[in-house]
Amino acid sequence: MNKKEILTSSELATLWMTYQEKTMFLRMVEYFHSVNEDKKEKNYYESHMLKLAKEIQKIETILKAEGAKIPNGFSEKDVNKQAPPLFQPTFSLQIMRMLSEIGMGLHALHLARSYRKDIIQLFQELSVTTQRCYEECTELLIEKGALSRPPQVSMPEQVDMVVSTQYLKGNSIFGDKRVLNTVEVSFLYQSIESNSIGQQLITGFAQVTRDPEIKKFFTQGKELSKKIITKLSKKLMDDDIQVPIAWVGSPTVSTIAPFSDKLMLYCISLFCSFGLGSNAIGTTFSLRKDLSVTFIPLITQIYDYGVHGAELMAKKGYTEEPPGMENRTNIINRS
The missing domain is CATH 1.20.1260.10 (Ferritin, core subunit, four-helix bundle)
Structure with missing residues (x-):
């Protein structure tokens, strides 16, 4: 039997960072869901709450299997679902779209730092669900007329080359x-x-x-x-x-x-x-x-x-320290 590949420091780092991001995102989605009254938007939030919860669980399962401590991340203590709406419903969707955009970029970076097959697969799956979240959010905002599109431009009829450094x-x-x-x-x-x-x-x-x-x-x-x-x-x-x-x-x-x-x-x-x-x-x-x-x-x-x-x-004591490398000097001095 082949031995299971050991989780690298880069992979541990990406899992740790993703756990922070996903637990924060989940808390925000929970709040947006609780204060929203639009049925279509509420279904959107509910769907992504379930997806985020599953993604967080996958990360926890991998870390537990490696004997790693589960990060604190963000818990229910970090959200007050009884608070009145802080943002108008359309703007909450704008926040969701921006967080999805950030997530897509981070998943691509983390995927490029992954070597083990299950970690690569995890970030591929996270990329797909985050892209879907972005797509659905964009569609909702366009449907509500709340998303400005970039300016249109005439289509090029020929290929031009730069002929001077003046360009x-x-x-x-x-x-x-x-x-x-x-x-x-x-x-x-x-x-x-x-x-x-x-x-x-x-x-x-x-x-x-x-x-x-x-x-x-x-x-x-x-x-x-x-x-x-x-x-x-x-x-x-x-x-x-x-x-x-x-x-x-x-x-x-x-x-x-x-x-x-x-x-x-x-x-x-x-x-x-x-x-x-x-x-x-x-x-x-x-x-x-x-x-x-x-x-x-x-x-x-x-x-x-x-x-x-x-x-x-x-x-303020809010910073959770990322997993550290071994301090060889301390280990040598203790021996």
Whole structure:
């Protein structure tokens, strides 16, 4: 008989990270389900609650089989299902769509760090269910007229080649400023859309936290999102390109927290990580240098804000330590 392959440190790390993400997602879906009155949306939340619960159980089964301690993650203590709605129903779907988008990216990264057959299969399955969650959520939002589509463009009739480095400088061969290409527009548009959602999400969190330090942190994040939206929207508007205009929704007037401070801080941490990654990729694939000049300072500010959040979580005792490698020096000194 072949011996079962040992779980690698990378695989343990990906399982641990996924457990944090999935347990947080489940708590948020539970709350959205409890406060929603629309039958179709309620069925959507219920379906994904069951899927998330099964996914979490699969991770726990693998960890138990390896003799690993199950992480704390986020439990029922981190959600108050009796709290009144903090967000309007349509905006709750916007949050779901954004979290699914983040999940799809994370699953792809984790899959690329997997070697054991059952771990590869797990992340393949997680990718499929998360993609389905994203698809269904997108359909619901379009059906409600609450999702702005990127601008349309005339289809290319020929293949053009870059014939001068002026293209990279943001100029045409005649020296005038060239119009943004579709790749550049797609990254700008996505960043504006995600920050619009993030701005309203963090505003809601700022309303309900009772901790002055955390409230200040959330308020700073709201202002950072507004700054990013303004700067990137100007890039589109300068080329007469429509910016996202669909109303994404907003928080209600509730000041009763549906989630723990720990969960809200972790959620914003995920959004920061997503923002860093997407803006970095946007910088890489943008061929107009003025876009890099815009993106790079924003990336720095998002990073600094994320570090501030990590420090705040550690200070408040909300940070769960990831599994560590063996400290060989301590082992040698004990022998």
